[in-house]
Structure formats: structure tokens, C-alpha cells
Amino acid sequence: MRIFYTKDQGNEEKQESKSKGGQAMELLAQYGGAYLVTSITLSLISFGLCYALISAGVDVQTLLEKIGISTNETGEKG
Template sequence: MAIFSSKKEGKSEEGGEKKKSKANQAKELLAKYGGAYLATSITLSLISFALCYALISAGIDVQSLLLKVGISADETGEKVGTFALAYAAHKAASPIRFPPTVALTPIVAGWIGKKVDEEKQ
């Protein structure tokens, strides 16, 4: 049973052509930037989970916040523990984390001196 669901799944671009899936974009970034992509993605994921956990622990009404960004939560979310609810909210926020990951990966690659394979650009 899904606790969270997005209302924006399956949208296509103006020409009717489907956008690249997040999984395909992630594979391309991994192939192009390697460890820089992993470092960026993992760091943002840890920050996201920690933030979700802290907010839920502080008593923030996560269900109303998620509804404001178009993600619905069912009653199951009210019955699980803080860790599980924080994890579910963190996973639901994945579409929010992906654009900053894409934007920051080249910067992180530059910081760590990663040479980018020009053929994969």
C-alpha cells in the first residue's frame, strides 16, 4: 500500500514526447560524473532525511505540508513511527531533491577534480 502519491506522474513535454525518466537521467549523471554524482546525491539525501526527521520530531504536520506540494498521504501515515514517517516523507520529496542534485553535481565534480568524459556530455 502506498502512503504517498504524486498527482504529477506521467506528464509529457509539449511535443508529446515523454521526458527522460529520473532513473535515466541519474544513470547518465553517474556515467558522466561518477563519484561526484554519488557524493552529491547521498549528501542531499542525508540532509533531506535528517530535515524530515527533525520536522516530524518537532511535531510539524507533515500531511498538510505534503498536500501543499501536491503529494497526498493516507491515514496509514498517522499510525507509523517517526523514523518510518520521516523516511516516507524523504522518499516522497525525491522529485524536489533531484533538480538540485543535477545542478550541484558539476560543481562537486569540479571541487574534487573529476575529469568529465566529453563523449558522455
């Protein structure tokens, strides 16, 4: 039964092999300025939030591990 079938389901393997830049360019071509505005806004919010938390002295690494995001030694050195 193919109720939720889309054209892109057959191309999942092709999308996995694309670089992040290629994926971004494809999304920009498909969705236009809405993609650009949304991605920049979310990036600014997340970077600003991380900066504010670190400035306030919050242990961000422990906080991220509590919500299920794994960290490694590279992040600890940064």
C-alpha cells in the same frame, strides 16, 4: 528544427524501462563521484529535515499535501 537535439532523445523509452538501480549505475558511470556526493548529500538533508520536523511535532503529511505532494494511507501508518 533540431536546435536542442541530443543523442539521448531517441532513447527515452529505453530509460523508462530501466530499474532505479540501473539508472543510478548509469549516472555513476557518466558523472562519477559528483553524482554520488550530490545524491548522498541531498538524501541526508531531506531525511534529516523530515526527522527534525516530525520530532518538533509538525504534521508532515499535511505540509506535503499543501506543497502538492500526495500522500496515502501507507505513509500515514509509517
